[in-house]
Amino acid sequence: xxxxxxxxxxxxxxxxxxxxxxxLIFVLPIVQLLVLVNAATQEMRNIxxxxxxxxxxxxxxxxxxxxxxxxxxxxxxxxxNKQDGIxxxxxxxxxxxxxxxxxTEADLLNNQxxxxxxxxxxxxxxxxxLSFAYAxxxxxxxxxxxxxxxxxxxxxxxxxxxxxxxxxxxxxSKYYMLPGILVILLTIIGMFMSAMNLVREKEIGTMEQINxxxxxxxxxxxxxxxxxxxxxxxxxxxxxxxxxLVYDIPIVGNxxxxxxxxxxxxxxILGFGLFLSTLANTQQQVMLMSFFFLLVFVMMxxxxxxxxxxxxxxxIIDIVNPLYYFMNVVRMVLLKGxxxxxxxxxxxxxxxxxxxxxPLAIWNYRKTS
Amino acid sequence: MIEVRNLKKQYGDLIAVNDVSFSVNEGELFGxxxxxxxxxxxxxxxxxSLIIPDSGSVSLWGLNPVTDYKAIREMIGYMPGRFSLYEDxxxxxxxxxxxxxxxxxxxxxxxxxxxxxxxIEPFKKRKAGQLSGGMKQKLxxxxxxxxxxxxxxxxxxxxxxxxxxxYEFWDMLIKLKQNNITILVSTPYMDExxxxxxxxxxxxxxVLMVDTPWGIENGFSTSLYxxxxxxxxxxxxxxxxxxxxxxxxxxxxxxxxxxxxxxxNEKILIEELKQAGFFDAIVDEVKPGIEDRFMELMGNVx
Numbered sequence: 001x002x003x004x005x006x007x008x009x010x011x012x013x014x015x016x017x018x019x020x021x022x023x024l025i026f027v028l029p030i031v032q033l034l035v036l037v038n039a040a041t042q043e044m045r046n047i048x049x050x051x052x053x054x055x056x057x058x059x060x061x062x063x064x065x066x067x068x069x070x071x072x073x074x075x076x077x078x079x080x081n082k083q084d085g086i087x088x089x090x091x092x093x094x095x096x097x098x099x100x101x102x103x104t105e106a107d108l109l110n111n112q113x114x115x116x117x118x119x120x121x122x123x124x125x126x127x128x129x130l131s132f133a134y135a136x137x138x139x140x141x142x143x144x145x146x147x148x149x150x151x152x153x154x155x156x157x158x159x160x161x162x163x164x165x166x167x168x169x170x171x172x173s174k175y176y177m178l179p180g181i182l183v184i185l186l187t188i189i190g191m192f193m194s195a196m197n198l199v200r201e202k203e204i205g206t207m208e209q210i211n212x213x214x215x216x217x218x219x220x221x222x223x224x225x226x227x228x229x230x231x232x233x234x235x236x237x238x239x240x241x242x243x244x245l246v247y248d249i250p251i252v253g254n255x256x257x258x259x260x261x262x263x264x265x266x267x268x269i270l271g272f273g274l275f276l277s278t279l280a281n282t283q284q285q286v287m288l289m290s291f292f293f294l295l296v297f298v299m300m301x302x303x304x305x306x307x308x309x310x311x312x313x314x315x316i317i318d319i320v321n322p323l324y325y326f327m328n329v330v331r332m333v334l335l336k337g338x339x340x341x342x343x344x345x346x347x348x349x350x351x352x353x354x355x356x357x358x359p360l361a362i363w364n365y366r367k368t369s
Numbered sequence: 370m371i372e373v374r375n376l377k378k379q380y381g382d383l384i385a386v387n388d389v390s391f392s393v394n395e396g397e398l399f400g401x402x403x404x405x406x407x408x409x410x411x412x413x414x415x416x417x418s419l420i421i422p423d424s425g426s427v428s429l430w431g432l433n434p435v436t437d438y439k440a441i442r443e444m445i446g447y448m449p450g451r452f453s454l455y456e457d458x459x460x461x462x463x464x465x466x467x468x469x470x471x472x473x474x475x476x477x478x479x480x481x482x483x484x485x486x487x488x489i490e491p492f493k494k495r496k497a498g499q500l501s502g503g504m505k506q507k508l509x510x511x512x513x514x515x516x517x518x519x520x521x522x523x524x525x526x527x528x529x530x531x532x533x534x535x536y537e538f539w540d541m542l543i544k545l546k547q548n549n550i551t552i553l554v555s556t557p558y559m560d561e562x563x564x565x566x567x568x569x570x571x572x573x574x575x576v577l578m579v580d581t582p583w584g585i586e587n588g589f590s591t592s593l594y595x596x597x598x599x600x601x602x603x604x605x606x607x608x609x610x611x612x613x614x615x616x617x618x619x620x621x622x623x624x625x626x627x628x629x630x631x632x633x634n635e636k637i638l639i640e641e642l643k644q645a646g647f648f649d650a651i652v653d654e655v656k657p658g659i660e661d662r663f664m665e666l667m668g669n670v671x
Contacts, residue, residue, distance in 0.1 A: 006469040010458065017457045205453035209512075212417050212447040213470045214439065 003215055007223030011197075015227060021193065029185050029235050033242045037178045040304075046074045047131045050094040052085045053078050057105035059146075063116070066142050067098065072134045089121065096120045096131050108146075167252075167335045174247045179330040180303040182239040183323060186232050186262065187297070190269035191276070192290045194228040198277035199286045217366060225270045232266040233259070252337035258330065260340075261347065265326045268354035272322070275361035297323040325350045370395050371416070371520065371551065376425035378411050385411040387574035388425070393553060393567075398546055401555040402562050402663075403571030409555040410450060410524055412571070416553065417445050417522050429520065443471070446518030446550075448509050450525040456498030460489055460508055463497050464515060471516030481548060482511040485541055503534035510541065514550075521545070523554040527561065539564045559660045570663055577666040582659060589657035589665060591615065594638060595623040597651040607645055618664055625661055 015021055049067060053060045068075045076094055079085060088094045099117035107114040118135050122128035168175050201207040210220060236259070243249040273290070280286035300314060301323035307315070318324040325346040332338035340347075371393040378386045386408045393399040401409050414420045416427050418434035418441050427434050434441050454463045464486070468475050479486075489504050489511075497508060506526060513521060523542075527535040539561060542552055554565070562568045563582045570577040570585070578585060596617075598604050604624060608617045615627040628638070635652045642650040 002472070003470055006466060010455070010462075010466055013462065014455065014457050204456070205449060205451045206455055207453075208419070208449045208451075209447070209453040210470075211419055212442055212445060213467070214442050214472070215470055 004219050004223050007215065007219065008226055011223060011227040015197075015231070024193075025189070025231060025235070028188070029238050030242065032181055032185055033178065033239060034246065036181050037174050037247065040177050040181075044072060044127065044130050044134070047072055047134065048076050048093065048095045049073045049135075050076050050085045050088050050097050051078045052080065052082045052097060052099045054080050054082075054102045055100045055104040056080075059105040059108065060100045063098075063100060063139075063142055066138055067135075070134070070138055072131075073138070086119075089119065094121075095127070096135065098135065175249050175335060176331065177303075178239075178243045178247055178249050179334050180301075180327055182236065182243070183301070183303070183326045183330055184294075184298055185235055185239060186266065186326070187269055187294060187323060189228060189232045189235055190266050191273040191294065192287070193231075193273075194225060194270050195273035195277040195280075195286045195290055196283050197228070198224055198274060199280050199283050202277075203282050218362070221274065221362065221365065225274065228270060228273075229263075229266050232270075233262065236262050249334060251334055253333035254337075254339060255333075257338070257340055257343065258333045261326065261329045261333075261343065261350070264347065264350050264354055265322060268322050268350055268357060271354060271358035271361045275357055275364060278361060278364040297321050300324065301327040303327055319349070320353060322350060322353050325353075370428075370430055371399075371553070372426075372428040373412075373416070374426045374428075376412065376415060376427065377423045378408075378415060378420065379423050384574050386415065386422075389571075389574070389576045390425075391569050391576055391579045393551060395551055396546060396549050397566045398542060398552045398554070398564070400562055400565035400568040401553070401571055402557070402559060402568050402659075403555075404557055406573075407571040408574040409571055413447075413522050413524050413553065413555060417447050418442060443516070444519040446513035446516065446521045448513045448521075448523045448526055450528065452505050452509060454497050454505075454509055454512060457496060459494050459496055460500070461493040463508060464512055467512040468515045473516050475515065478515055478517045481517055481545075482514050484544060485514075486511045502530055503537075506530060506534070506538065507541075510538075514545075518550065520551045520553065523552065525555050525557065527556055527558065535561070559658070559663060562659045568659075570666060572663075572667055577663075585659055585662050586657055589662050591627050592633075593655050593657045593661055594626045594628070594635065595620070595653045595655040596626050596638075596642075597623050598642075598647050598649055600647075604642075604647055604650070607647070616664065616668055620660070623655075625655070625664075627665075 015025070051064050051067065053064060064075065064078055067073045073096075077088070082097075082099055085094070085097045085099070089097055097117075097119040099119070101117070104114045104116065116139065118132060120128040120132050120135075165171050201210070240251070240255075244251065272293070276286055276289050276293070280289060300310075300318055300321050302310075302318075303323075307318065307324065307328075310318070329338075329343045329346045332343055336342075373392065374390050376386055376389045377384070389408075389412060401412065403409055411420070415422045416429070416434060418438040421435055429441055429444070432440050455466070458466065464475055468478075485507050489500070489507050492500065492504065497505065500508060510523075510526070513523075527538055530538065535558075542554065543564065545552065556562075562585070565582060567579060567581050568585065569579045578588070580588065596604065596608075601619065601624060605617060605619070608614045608624070608626060613629045613633070615629045617624055617626045619625075626638075635654060638652045639650060642652070
């Protein structure tokens with residue numbers, strides 16, 4: 001026990017003296033949470049629209065003003081030549097073109113039906129889909145007003161939809177992104193820093209000296225991982241504080257659930273870092289390896305994209321993706337207030353990964369040194 | 370008492386240590402001398418339990434490094450060839466760390482390291498990475514000694530150290546013998562052999578010979594001549610092509626030469642050289658040193 005304590009004390013001394021690591025531990029979370037949460041937003045505002053109005057009718061003017069009034073759209077120009085609109089589209093000064101062709105109003109009055117054309121810039125498909133959906137909702141809204149206006153009598157029976165966004169009523173993307181970025185943060189601490197720290201001893205040769213002392217491998221590993229486990233828990237706390245103070249994120253659930261999960265998650269991810277460190281001889285190698293895995297894990301975790309939309313094979317791969325579990329749990333607990341029973345399946349998953357990777361890492365560690 | 374028997378370690382096709390046997394007595398300062406790549410480090414790493422031999426055995430007072438490595442690590446003080454203390458910890462913290470790891474304190478064994486540590490104690494708050502080469506070496510030795518080891522294993526401690534520090538270092542080792550610590554030290558410098566009680570000459574994984582430095586020098590089989598001329602290169606070429614030449618190699622400003630003939634002497638040699646056109650040649654019989662013996666032994670292996 002005394003050996004483990006002196007080893008842990010040594011680790012902390014080294015971390016606090018490390019001029020690169022220390023700022024990373026304190027500055028990284030603050031910057032990530034302040035910058036990324038704001039930057040990585042999926043909300044769409046100010047979609048630049050050019051309207052090609054060839055109709056010049058009162059109806060078309062009403063439609064234009066409807067778009068103008070919307071928060072989502074920013075009507076750049078109203079022109080009458082479609083070709084000019086497409087030019088604007090091409091040079092990037094417009095995201096969407098709405099074409100109201102000639103005789104739209106007349107068609108509507110005579111045939112009870114007419115159509116408009118929407119062109120969107122699909123370089124970013126998410127953005128294109130969203131702006132298309134927004135445009136449609138504006139038009140259907142317009143349709144509804146139109147019916148009342150054009151008929152002398154009541155519109156008749158119809159079903160009206162009223163939507164409510166549960167667990168994030170304002171559709172505030174920050175509530176969604178912040179927990180996700182917290183997960184990445186803990187992963188960086190757990191995987192990168194611990195792996196690099198372990199390889200460092202190999203690289204500078206101190207491992208050789210430690211190996212001829214009575215320090216056992218298990219003691220050495222424990223002492224290497226415990227400080228980063230503690231730093232990880234500290235980072236989570238720091239992140240939640242920033243989230244509450246700066247973004248006022250809802251903390252609906254029990255934090256005990258979140259911390260218990262984070263405790264297991266950190267063990268799994270530290271085990272993964274240890275495993276990577278056994279495969280590398282230099283800090284550079286282990287850096288590149290961790291970077292590769294982090295990227296795959298993050299992209300597949302569901303931080304930006306919905307897990308449900310992934311193909312089946314990707315969902316199967318996610319079974320071994322520790323970030324997938326934590327990404328779900330952190331959002332469920334913070335936004336939805338899930339309890340232990342609700343996140344049980346994720347607990348089993350992450351515990352399974354931990355039980356698999358930690359012994360594997362220790363076994364590989366013993367074999368290689 | 371260290372007993373090494375038929376020790377062998379192979380890396381792929383390279384046999385790093387090949388059938389090495391020797392023994393070291395308690396309290397002895399034992400040197401393993403050989404050029405880079407001779408297998409010294411591999412040999413030491415097998416003795417101190419860091420790697421497992423392919424065959425053969427090591428016994429340290431009856432303990433086997435493969436099976437009794439726990440007990441062995443308690444009694445060994447090891448100083449690897451490369452400085453491997455924590456450069457971001459201070460002098461004092463390093464020493465305290467190693468003392469605690471071995472379950473002891475600095476105070477308990479301070480008497481052992483006093484002479485050495487006293488020289489770096491004024492800088493005890495300084496980070497180990499900021500010490501000079503000589504001071505690093507003293508700190509490493511202090512850390513290897515702090516748990517009162519029975520045997521000290523030093524892998525090329527004087528490589529890359531200036532001449533004065535080297536001299537000082539050997540003096541420290543000789544002083545340490547008074548504490549009845551058995552010291553195993555390797556070095557590529559032949560001149561350091563004379564400081565050891567006994568030395569093993571090592572080359573290409575083999576131990577060529579184990580003897581006292583004095584014994585090694587006296588084992589030289591024939592007369593050795595020091596030859597000097599202006600055109601050293603031409604002289605070497607001439608001698609190598611001569612039928613009576615046993616060996617010739619440059620040695621500082623001289624050439625060291627051995628002749629196959631029994632009845633040769635300085636006068637005969639000078640005559641022969643003059644006939645060959647080396648009019649300025651000087652020939653003296655010289656006392657063979659450890660290097661000469663090493664060259665002779667190496668010649669036998671090759």
